[in-house]
Amino acid sequence: MQRTLSDISYSAEEIDLAAMAKALSHPVRIRILRLLAGETCCFTGELTELIPMAQSTISQHLKALKEAGLIQGEIDPPKVKYCIDREQWAKARALFAEFLKLDGRAGCC
Amino acid sequence: MQRTLSDISYSAEEIDLAAMAKALSHPVRIRILRLLAGETCCFTGELTELIPMAQSTISQHLKALKEAGLIQGEIDPPKVKYCIDREQWAKARALFAEFLKLDGRAGCC
DNA sequence: TTAGTTCATCGTAAATATACGATCAATCAA
DNA sequence: TTGATTGATCGTATATTTACGATGAACTAA
Structure with missing residues (x-):
């Protein structure tokens, strides 16, 4: 009787x-998001040139970001x-900002 | 010659x-942080009462949060x-806020 | 000393994540 | 049609995560 999530x-x-945090939990996905958000590029091909990883691996990370x-x-x-x-991005910003506002002001420590 | 991170x-x-995102990437860790940031409790024992998981599992999640x-x-x-x-918490807030400011304003899409 | 409480750590099983190369599907150009 | 390009997906090996129960270490109280 294993207890699960x-x-x-x-x-x-x-x-x-x-789920959002999980999508951001790998440095290469941070890198990809940065590149996509930057001025420079939006094409997968450019990502495979800029990131020294197999094309299939990058595609896998893109899939994870898309699913998130x-x-x-x-x-x-x-x-x-x-x-x-942009819409989901704004939602993420709101969620993280809201959550990270909590700072233990109760001060029990 | 496997390519690695x-x-x-x-x-x-x-x-x-x-690394921060990874620490936040499991719902029970979000729950724990919420409880710790709230007014109600700070003791592990209280967490094990509030969260229906084995004590060892909660301890493991606490360890992950501590390491982050x-x-x-x-x-x-x-x-x-x-x-x-609080200090690290503020750093996390700054990091996420800074990162999530990027919103693809380049507008290539 | 002995027993109880609290929490960390160990050992382990199962699930998930991460990387790769190989291959497939879709499209365009010759 | 044929060949080239682009990117997704498959199969797979390895590593990490996540959960549990059992045990151990530190401390308190009787």
Whole structure:
């Protein structure tokens, strides 16, 4: 009778925040987001040139970011153009800001 | 000749941000931080009462949070009092805020 | 000393994440 | 049609994460 995550009921906010954080939890994904948010590029091909990792690995990380909703992919044959999803990005900013406002002001320590 | 993370040089900011995000990437750790930041409690024992998980598992998550620097533990025999580490907490807030300011204003999409 | 309390650590099983090369599907150009 | 390019997906090996129960260490109280 193994106890699993499903036995604990998390709020939507806890789940969303954890999912966003998970998407940001690998340095190469931070790097990718930075590049996508920067002025320079939006194409996958450019990412594979800038990041010394196998193309399949980068594609895998892009998938993770897409599933977290942080980026969008737009097909522009034969390439794919990726961009920050501004709406979700704003939501992430709000979630993290709200959460990190808590600073233990109760002061029990 | 497997290529690994060590072949890519990440900035300190990328590494720090990813590490913070990793610490926040599990809903139960979000829950724990919320409880510690709240007015109600700081003791491990209270956490094990409030969270339906094995004591060893909670201890493991506390360790992860401590290693990320987000919390501090203070021995108060026979208990241990955990608190938010305000300094690191502020650093996290700054890092996330700075990073999430990027919103793709380049507008290539 | 003995027993109880509190929490960390160990050992372990199962799930997930991360990396790679190989291959497939879609599109464009010759 | 054929070949080239682009990027997703598959298969797979390894590492890490996550959960548990059992045990150990530190301290208090009887």
